[in-house]
Amino acid sequence: MKGFLSTNDKVHCCGCESCKQVCAHDAITMVEDEEGFRYPKIDKSKCVNCGLCKLVCSYESEIKKHSEEKYVFGGYHKSIDVRxxxxxxxxxxxxxxxxxxxxxxxxxxxSEGLNVYHDYVESKNEIDAFRKSKYSQSNMQESYKQVKEFLQKGKKVLFSGTPCQISALEKFLMKTDRKNLLTVEVVCEGVPSPHYVKKLDDYFNKKYNSRIKSLDYRYKKTKKFFKTVYGHWDFQVMSIVLNNGKHLKKDRWFNPFWKLWLEHLMSRPSCYECLFATSDRCADITLGDLWGVHLYCPELYGDNLGCSLVIGNSDKGKSIIKNAEKFMFGHKLDFNTALKYQSPMRKTINTNEKREDFLKDLCDERMTYKKIVKKWYKKPSLKLLWSKYIWGNRQKICFWNLKNRKRGIKNGESN
Ligand SMILES: Cc1cc2nc3c(=O)[nH]c(=O)nc-3n(C[C@H](O)[C@H](O)[C@H](O)COP(=O)(O)OP(=O)(O)OC[C@H]3O[C@@H](n4cnc5c(N)ncnc54)[C@H](O)[C@@H]3O)c2cc1C
Incomplete structure (x- = not known):
């Protein structure tokens, strides 16, 4: 297969920026297209045709993936504050x-406002800024170069990112010694066009005279009711704080973002043919949500404060996970069962035939956020609301517990 630099086909560029960072002549810049996705552009006057940009492109040569048996752990951090x-x-x-x-x-x-970018910290006490998924493609800055320099100086490096960014780093490092490197990827279902949140920002600016200061796509703030702790992990609440201090929240089924994105109306073209949507992985460790937890290990549902799927792909990854288990509650899981609930590790996202029309609207200056939502977002049906809110996972687990307690079956044991 050939990459975007050879074919000019956007499907063959995941925007990992390895070509830009490897170029010693600064001949490559990343340029936003009309949909808001960034692609490399070569300045022919600076290019010396060394070919390095193609050498580090995941589309141009074989991608090394771990195909050995996985170690799978499901669970959550012992600290409620961390969760x-x-x-x-x-x-x-x-x-x-x-x-x-x-x-x-x-x-x-x-992230800073709407800007998402890669950076590093030298103390584990500063990882707060990395926590929380930013559902937007990260600008890689100089991160692959910096990783290489740190490894050459003998430092231990943990690099986290999406699967395509991990593959990019692996290619970029070429013959660099990796013994001190640990790669951690998030399961990824693709990245949406940044125009959506820009339109949302314009809408708030018009309505409240203030722009977005911070955006949390997966707000979970714990609530306590008597002695019971409640979270909203399942409801994927989006929380937005504006510069004027206003705090807005919207949960999963009433939020046009989740509906439109998960219908794959605005994903990056390459995400529809993702090279990494397989059970073999590039990174040492894969992290995701433990979707299906209420069905196959309800004892890990943990008050709806979130549960992690942790997969060790390499020996290095497996040994770190075993050390990390002392910081978590949880247990080993069967890989094939976990895989059933993780479609991004089995197949690429489906193409939506309306994507082109949707993006035309999203990129049209005359189409405001309100107009887009009115045209494209359908409110959830009563049936869906019943199954999610009234007969939701938490209630299903309570019911399961009551039913099985009578029959002497404990959580997590199959009947
Ligand atoms: C774009 C995207 C799509 C995802 N899709 C799925 C999915 O379909 N199914 C699923 O199970 N999980 C998905 N995830 C992963 C999931 O949302 C969590 O990030 C993961 O489970 C880790 O959660 P945590 O509680 O362990 O860590 P947290 O402390 O929340 O850690 C967040 C981690 O994500 C990384 N990260 C955050 N935003 C980005 C970004 N924009 N680009 C690169 N890295 C980022 C951080 O560097 C950090 O390593 C996705 C994540 C992202 C960023």
Whole structure:
């Protein structure tokens, strides 16, 4: 297969930026297209045709993946505070805790307003900025170069990102010694066009005279009712804080973002043919939500505060996970069962034939956020609301417990 630099076909560019970072002549810049996705552009006057940009492209040569037997763990961090601040069950924090000794750096995705970018920290106490999934493609800055420099200086490096970013780093490092490197990827269902949140920002600016200061796609703030703890992990609440201090929240089924994105109306073209949507993985460790937890291990549902799927792909990854387990509640899981609930590890996302029309509207300056939502977003049906809110996972588990307690079956045991 050939990459975008050879074919100019956008399906063959995941925007990982390895070509830009490897170019010693600064001949490559990343340029936003009309849909808001960034693609490399070569300045012919600076290019010396060395071919390095193609050498580090995941589309141009074979991608090395771990195909050995996996070690799978499901669970959540022992600290409620960590779970509150994390997307899933806080496994990322447990992995960092297990990895760090005294000479390390940690790379991950940060956000400032709507801007998402990769950066590093030199203390595990500063990983808060990496916590929480930012559902937007991260600008990689100089991160692959920095990883290489740190490894050459003998530092331990934990690099986290999407699967395509991990593959990009692996290609970029070429012959660099990787013994001090741990790669951690998130399961990824693709990245949406950044125009959506820009339109949302314009809408708030018009309505409240203030722009978005911070955006949390998976707000979980714990509530306590008498002695019971309640979270909203399943409802994927989006929380937005504006510069004027206004705090807005919207949950999963009433939020046009989740509906439109998960219908695959605005994903990056390459995500529809993702090279990484397989059970063999590039990274040492894969992290995701433990979807299906209420069906096959309800004892890990944990008050709806989030649960993590943690997969060790390499020996290095497996040994770190085993060390990280002391920071978590949970247990070993069967890989094939977990895989059933993780479609991004089995197949690419479906193409939506309306994508082109939707993006035309999204990119049209005359189409405001309100107009887009009115045209494209359908409110949830009563049937769906019943099954999600009234007869939701929490209620299903309570019912399961009551029914099985009478029959003497404990949580997690199959009948
Ligand atoms: C774009 C995207 C799509 C995802 N899709 C799925 C999915 O379909 N199914 C599923 O089970 N899980 C998915 N995830 C992963 C999931 O949302 C959690 O990130 C993961 O389970 C880790 O949660 P945690 O509680 O362990 O860690 P947290 O502490 O919340 O850690 C977040 C981790 O995600 C990384 N990260 C955050 N945003 C980005 C970004 N924009 N680009 C690269 N890395 C980022 C951080 O560097 C950090 O390593 C997705 C994540 C992203 C970023």
């Amino acid at each position: 509150d601040k994390s997307t899933s069950g806080g496994a990322f924090t447990a992995i960092v805790e297990a990895f760090c000794d005294d000479n390390y750096v940690i790379f991950g995705a940060k």
